[in-house]
Amino acid sequence: MKKFNIWPWIILLIGMVYFFLPLIATFEFSLKMIKDRYTFEAYRVAFTDSKFFLNFGYSVLWAVLTMICSTLLVVPTAYWVHWKMPNARPYVEFVTLMPFVVPAVTLTYGLLSLYGSPPIVLIGSPILLIAGYIVLSLPYMFRAVDTGLRAIDVRTLTEAALSLGAGWGTILTQVIFPNLRVAILSGIFLTFAIVMGEFTFASLLSWPAFGPYLEEIGSMRAYTPQALSVVSFMLTWISIGLLQLIGRGRGQEQVAGAH
Amino acid sequence: MTGITRVSKSNGDAPQARPQNRKAMDWSWLGLAPFFLFAIIFLFLPSVSIFFRSFQTRAGDFTFENIIALFTVRDIANAYKTSLQISLITAVGGALFGFMLAYAVVLGGLPRGVRTFMTTFSGVASNFAGVPLAFAFIATMGNAGLVTRWIESIFNISTREMGISIYNLWGLSIVYMYFQFPLMVLIMAPALDGLRREWREACENLGGNSYHYWRYVAFPILLPSILGTMILLFGNAFGAYATAYAFSGSFINLVTILIGAQIQGDVLYNPGLGNALALGMILIMALCMAGYAWMQRRAARWIR
Numbered sequence: 079m080k081k082f083n084i085w086p087w088i089i090l091l092i093g094m095v096y097f098f099l100p101l102i103a104t105f106e107f108s109l110k111m112i113k114d115r116y117t118f119e120a121y122r123v124a125f126t127d128s129k130f131f132l133n134f135g136y137s138v139l140w141a142v143l144t145m146i147c148s149t150l151l152v153v154p155t156a157y158w159v160h161w162k163m164p165n166a167r168p169y170v171e172f173v174t175l176m177p178f179v180v181p182a183v184t185l186t187y188g189l190l191s192l193y194g195s196p197p198i199v200l201i202g203s204p205i206l207l208i209a210g211y212i213v214l215s216l217p218y219m220f221r222a223v224d225t226g227l228r229a230i231d232v233r234t235l236t237e238a239a240l241s242l243g244a245g246w247g248t249i250l251t252q253v254i255f256p257n258l259r260v261a262i263l264s265g266i267f268l269t270f271a272i273v274m275g276e277f278t279f280a281s282l283l284s285w286p287a288f289g290p291y292l293e294e295i296g297s298m299r300a301y302t303p304q305a306l307s308v309v310s311f312m313l314t315w316i317s318i319g320l321l322q323l324i325g326r327g328r329g330q331e332q333v334a335g336a337h
Numbered sequence: 338m339t340g341i342t343r344v345s346k347s348n349g350d351a352p353q354a355r356p357q358n359r360k361a362m363d364w365s366w367l368g369l370a371p372f373f374l375f376a377i378i379f380l381f382l383p384s385v386s387i388f389f390r391s392f393q394t395r396a397g398d399f400t401f402e403n404i405i406a407l408f409t410v411r412d413i414a415n416a417y418k419t420s421l422q423i424s425l426i427t428a429v430g431g432a433l434f435g436f437m438l439a440y441a442v443v444l445g446g447l448p449r450g451v452r453t454f455m456t457t458f459s460g461v462a463s464n465f466a467g468v469p470l471a472f473a474f475i476a477t478m479g480n481a482g483l484v485t486r487w488i489e490s491i492f493n494i495s496t497r498e499m500g501i502s503i504y505n506l507w508g509l510s511i512v513y514m515y516f517q518f519p520l521m522v523l524i525m526a527p528a529l530d531g532l533r534r535e536w537r538e539a540c541e542n543l544g545g546n547s548y549h550y551w552r553y554v555a556f557p558i559l560l561p562s563i564l565g566t567m568i569l570l571f572g573n574a575f576g577a578y579a580t581a582y583a584f585s586g587s588f589i590n591l592v593t594i595l596i597g598a599q600i601q602g603d604v605l606y607n608p609g610l611g612n613a614l615a616l617g618m619i620l621i622m623a624l625c626m627a628g629y630a631w632m633q634r635r636a637a638r639w640i641r
Binding site: 092191311315322 | 365366369371372376383437451456458483569572579597608625
């Protein structure tokens with residue numbers, strides 16, 4: 079029998095305090111809008127602001143667009159790497175790791191200086207924003223889909239489908255996508271969480287989104303920003319909780335988020 | 338798309354068709370074209386543009402002035418210094434505490450459920466960054482924060498009168514730690530799992546004690562993982578913008594904050610200098626990633 083050791087518990091306790099104290103403090107702060115009483119007034123105020131719904135709605139729109147585009151870009155690519163071009167894997171992986179080499183601020187700078195003035199002007203449309211978000215989502219999407227593809231026999235499935243006369247569209251939609259459902263879901267949940275809280279791209283490219291809105295009211299008001307921070311944390315918690323639930327925590331080695 | 342017709346053509350009589358087709362040009366790379374096209378347009382061209390414009394004057398002539406200015410203009414040199422400092426502090430601090438926590442959870446004899454909970458929570462915490470995180474810490478240790486009020490009432494002092502501010506390097510480091518050490522936990526937990534019981538037994542059979550095991554077996558095996566993750570944490574902090582901006586505005590002079598300010602309004606009065614600033618950042622991040630990849634390869638030798 080091993081001797082009972084107190085140190086792991088102490089470290090765990092410190093970790094827990096560090097994890098939860100800011101959350102408790104934020105929650106407590108958000109309840110204090112009316113003096114000397116704990117109320118949910120700040121939440122009521124936050125949720126009655128029409129600008130909140132506008133910005134939040136935009137963030138949902140960006141998140142959905144990013145999820146769709148990223149899936150359409152990553153799944154066929156990862157599939158093709160597994161089925162036809164295993165030699166290209168290092169190059170694809172290299173690209174998916176680029177957001178860690180070119181941080182969001184830097185990428186925005188490059189995008190704006192390249193596509194902000196003629197000959198190619200893309201700043202009137204949200205293309206640059208979505209592109210930035212797709213770049214952010216690449217590591218998570220690729221890793222999730224790649225792990226999913228490893229678990230299925232791509233070669234056999236594809237050859238079976240081909241010999242039954244299926245075209246490539248059919249193979250992707252009827253064979254590959256259904257088999258990767260869990261992997262794709264875990265990728266897009268994380269993408270959703272990241273895009274919903276993202277600040278850098280939206281703020282610097284001047285598009286309405288939840289992140290910049292939160293920052294803006296944070297510099298003007300008290301209590302409501304904290305209330306929305308709690309909401310934002312719960313969103314992240316739900317997204318990643320769901321992800322852990324579907325993926326059962328396997329193969330989800332995350333590298334970093336959008337800070 | 339040529340690959341498609343080739344394959345479907347060979348459906349009927351594949352054996353004879355194959356040798357001739359091998360001579361034909363391989364078009365299967367076309368399947369990866371959309372992905373690489375995207376990467377070229379939205380990743381590589383912007384980076385290349387930053388590179389070339391770093392060496393251009395306002396008129397478009399070649400110059401080294403912007404690069405030299407990185408080291409000579411005080412604001413810029415200071416921004417790099419502060420960014421490097423905060424990255425180093427939070428990388429080492431995050432790695433240290435993250436390792437201890439991972440150790441406690443994996444090998445410390447804590448209940449199994451604690452580990453599942455900790456992994457999930459680390460996954461959330463390492464992604465909980467940006468504006469909400471900054472606000473959470475302002476509500477914790479800002480002027481009217483929970484912890485500030487506790488300390489003030491316990492010690493009967495006023496932090497404001499004492500001139501204590503959290504909006505500096507150390508305050509921001511505490512905030513960054515929130516997403517730094519969970520990342521270490523996430524990466525170190527599987528690495529600690531990879532330590533095989535046989536190694537410990539072999540060490541004990543050879544007469545070694547716990548110290549010998551950690552000093553000569555476990556630690557050298559884990560070292561590449563620890564160092565690799567530390568480099569990753571360094572880059573993680575170095576590229577952070579949203580958290581720092583929401584926490585202190587442009588009060589703390591970081592490279593990312595400076596680049597952001599340069600985007601919003603040409604604060605350096607020189608676009609070329611902004612590009613050089615961004616280039617320096619890319620170079621440092623690239624070095625980090627290379628270091629991380631190298632360490633990963635060394636770590637993979639032992640840990641599967």
